[in-house]
Amino acid sequence: MSQQQQQQQEAVNGVSSRGKVLTLDTINPNVKRVEYAVRGPIVQRAVQLEKELREGANKPFTEVIRANIGDAHAMGQKPITFFRQVLALCSYPELLKENTFPEDAKSRARRLLQACGGGSIGAYSASQGIECIRQDVARYIERRDGGISSNPDNIYLSTGASDAIVTMLKLLVSGEGRTRTGVMISIPQYPLYSAALADLGAVQINYYLNEDNCWSLDVAELRRSVTEARQHCNPRVLCIINPGNPTGQVQSRQCIEEVIRFAKEEHLFLMADEVYQDNVYKDNKFHSFKKVLFEMGPEYSNTVELASFHSTSKCYMGECGLRGGYMEVINLDPDVKAQLTKLVSVSLCSPVLGQIMMDLVVNHPQPDEPSYSTFMKERTEVLTALAEKAALTEQIFNTTPGIKCNPVQGAMYTFPRISLPQKAIDKAKEGGQIPDMYYCMRLLEEEGICLVPGSGFGQREGTFHFRMTILPRTEKLKIVLQKICAFHKKFTEEFS
Numbered sequence: 001m002s003q004q005q006q007q008q009q010e011a012v013n014g015v016s017s018r019g020k021v022l023t024l025d026t027i028n029p030n031v032k033r034v035e036y037a038v039r040g041p042i043v044q045r046a047v048q049l050e051k052e053l054r055e056g057a058n059k060p061f062t063e064v065i066r067a068n069i070g071d072a073h074a075m076g077q078k079p080i081t082f083f084r085q086v087l088a089l090c091s092y093p094e095l096l097k098e099n100t101f102p103e104d105a106k107s108r109a110r111r112l113l114q115a116c117g118g119g120s121i122g123a124y125s126a127s128q129g130i131e132c133i134r135q136d137v138a139r140y141i142e143r144r145d146g147g148i149s150s151n152p153d154n155i156y157l158s159t160g161a162s163d164a165i166v167t168m169l170k171l172l173v174s175g176e177g178r179t180r181t182g183v184m185i186s187i188p189q190y191p192l193y194s195a196a197l198a199d200l201g202a203v204q205i206n207y208y209l210n211e212d213n214c215w216s217l218d219v220a221e222l223r224r225s226v227t228e229a230r231q232h233c234n235p236r237v238l239c240i241i242n243p244g245n246p247t248g249q250v251q252s253r254q255c256i257e258e259v260i261r262f263a264k265e266e267h268l269f270l271m272a273d274e275v276y277q278d279n280v281y282k283d284n285k286f287h288s289f290k291k292v293l294f295e296m297g298p299e300y301s302n303t304v305e306l307a308s309f310h311s312t313s314k315c316y317m318g319e320c321g322l323r324g325g326y327m328e329v330i331n332l333d334p335d336v337k338a339q340l341t342k343l344v345s346v347s348l349c350s351p352v353l354g355q356i357m358m359d360l361v362v363n364h365p366q367p368d369e370p371s372y373s374t375f376m377k378e379r380t381e382v383l384t385a386l387a388e389k390a391a392l393t394e395q396i397f398n399t400t401p402g403i404k405c406n407p408v409q410g411a412m413y414t415f416p417r418i419s420l421p422q423k424a425i426d427k428a429k430e431g432g433q434i435p436d437m438y439y440c441m442r443l444l445e446e447e448g449i450c451l452v453p454g455s456g457f458g459q460r461e462g463t464f465h466f467r468m469t470i471l472p473r474t475e476k477l478k479i480v481l482q483k484i485c486a487f488h489k490k491f492t493e494e495f496s
């Protein structure tokens with residue numbers, strides 16, 4: 001039945017003659033502008049292919065390998081035993097009576113349960129998060145940052161980092177026309193940022209990372225982009241992802257210092273997305289924005305406004321389904337902080353199991369506790385394997401002419417540049433497709449490998465990339481890398 005016929009029918013039945021309240025024409029236009037490549041058309045096709053394979057379809061591959069999303073457990077990574085023991089005990093406290101779990105897991109669970117309303121994880125918590133967990137987060141930050149103090153009142157537990165990032169942006173976006181808030185984000189970027197900015201109707205200000213220098217962040221480029229943006233909006237926020245997604249770079253201390261100086265000069269609010277802070281490989285070192293800010297002295301540490309974000313989703317934990325995270329805010333105006341606290345209270349609280357998971361990350365077993373050695377072994381295994389895979393990825397990709405891969409210094413991704421023959425570009429355009437989308441779709445159809453086209457993250461005009469996670473197990477990753485290289489050769493030959 002057509003929509004018109006349906007409306008007539010409804011009118012006959014006396015229901016309504018005015019059709020749906022909510023249609024694509026009446027929906028919030030900002031929502032239509034939101035794009036999220038990481039779960040876009042390629043992934044939808046991957047799901048379809050998996051279904052076809054299950055139904056016995058004949059394909060040139062026997063399984064679809066998902067290297068599109070930073071979901072470690074989905075790629076076979078095992079959870080950290082201690083974390084799951086405490087979560088199990090908190091979820092079902094009857095287990096505390098049994099001898100199945102080690103004493104340190106039990107005492108941790110008792111302490112956390114005591115902090116929950118009615119001793120149950122089923123109770124709402126304070127909106128900012130359970131107090132003792134915020135204290136543990138603050139102590140963790142102090143240890144991480146060499147003793148620089150952290151105030152639990154400045155910690156907000158969140159539903160993953162995404163929630164805190166969006167909340168902070170909500171506070172920051174205001175104005176109309178030329179006074180509308182502009183938010184500076186790196187290109188390539190993690191699409192949460194562009195999606196949130198579209199949703200909030202903020203102005204996205206792109207600054208480009210320097211691919212020729214391992215995706216480094218160049219202050220001259222920040223200056224260029226802010227100067228241009230001032231012509232049409234009010235730049236107020238600078239977002240940094242370190243270690244980087246999708247580009248896998250780790251910022252040097254000096255670079256961070258320059259960025260902080262720039263933020264002060266330009267009067268920008270800094271948002272530091274540090275969800276990959278333990279994913280740092282080889283000789284690279286993670287420096288938190290908070291630490292560098294305080295080491296720069298009171299001129300900076302008393303003035304520059306900073307929100308930094310962490311999560312249970314990445315690093316060695318990969319517990320993204322639990323939706324745990326925190327944000328630390330520095331130099332926030334006290335009245336704004338009250339507004340922030342009010343805003344987070346509207347959604348009551350973040351999931352209590354996620355908060356507990358966050359606690360375990362910041363307060364993991366200590367050397368004198370029974371679970372320490374297993375914990376360290378499991379943690380080290382994951383991080384060592386990731387470091388190995390980061391090196392392997394760079395090495396194998398760079399053997400193939402037409403694929404250029406920067407070192408994967410951190411995080412869980414590589415974003416290699418691919419040279420596409422002009423005929424392939426033309427062919428993609430004829431079909432109304434962006435060239436790297438066409439490339440990735442062909443790779444999926446022919447090899448069963450699911451990647452995300454670079455266009456989903458933003459890239460310099462005329463360049464093409466894809467993002468691949470380094471999460472498949474080492475042996476599988478080798479095969480995936482070799483298959484991509486072989487595909488690239490075949491694809492290039494086909495269009496030469």
Ligand SMILES: Cc1ncc(COP(=O)(O)O)c(C=O)c1O
Nearest residue numbers: 070160161162190241245311313
């Ligand atoms: C840079 C970055 N920030 C934030 C997130 C969101 O993490 P969460 O699962 O904690 O919301 C991700 C997830 O991939 C990410 O890569």
